[in-house]
Amino acid sequence: MIHEHHTDYSSMAISRSMTLLSRIYDDAIELTDMARDVLQEHQPAYEGYSLSDDVPLAREVSRLTARLSQVLVWFLTQRSLLKGQVSVSEALSEPFRIIGHPHMIDESGEDNPHIPQDFRELLISSRFLYQRALRLDQLFERNSSHLVDKPRARQKVASASRAAKMTKNKSISRAH
Numbered sequence: 001m002i003h004e005h006h007t008d009y010s011s012m013a014i015s016r017s018m019t020l021l022s023r024i025y026d027d028a029i030e031l032t033d034m035a036r037d038v039l040q041e042h043q044p045a046y047e048g049y050s051l052s053d054d055v056p057l058a059r060e061v062s063r064l065t066a067r068l069s070q071v072l073v074w075f076l077t078q079r080s081l082l083k084g085q086v087s088v089s090e091a092l093s094e095p096f097r098i099i100g101h102p103h104m105i106d107e108s109g110e111d112n113p114h115i116p117q118d119f120r121e122l123l124i125s126s127r128f129l130y131q132r133a134l135r136l137d138q139l140f141e142r143n144s145s146h147l148v149d150k151p152r153a154r155q156k157v158a159s160a161s162r163a164a165k166m167t168k169n170k171s172i173s174r175a176h
Helices: 002-047 051-082 117-147 151-175
Strands: none
Touching (some): 002 117, 051 117
């Protein structure tokens, strides 16, 4: 009975984690779509920019792209971890982490008058999203580092993930 309760707790935790991760993913995709739209909308105006205007704009476009890319890679890794497809040590490796380099949380472009206001708002939103993912990544590292290189850790995560799916399926079938 205790084991079943533990499995229910684990499956609830995984379900909550997936919900939280899905929100971050949805926000990242929404910001990506908005960035594409803003850049397309302002493309004719950008063609008239001088070199001194182009460099700061190009830097901020790169920063936005890097933030969103890191968040999406991190999300996909966390989701794969919860499904038991990658190990904790893999998920904690640098290519799959939110690193938190100072240039990634730099706010300087957010006040640049040579960058369109709607793009500056995207920069702010992307920084907030990046910082949310960074805090979650740091929390994950603190709470998971004791599982690194333990062969059963991946198996436990996968087992809890299967239990979460079974619980969800039971709830759906009961509702119908």
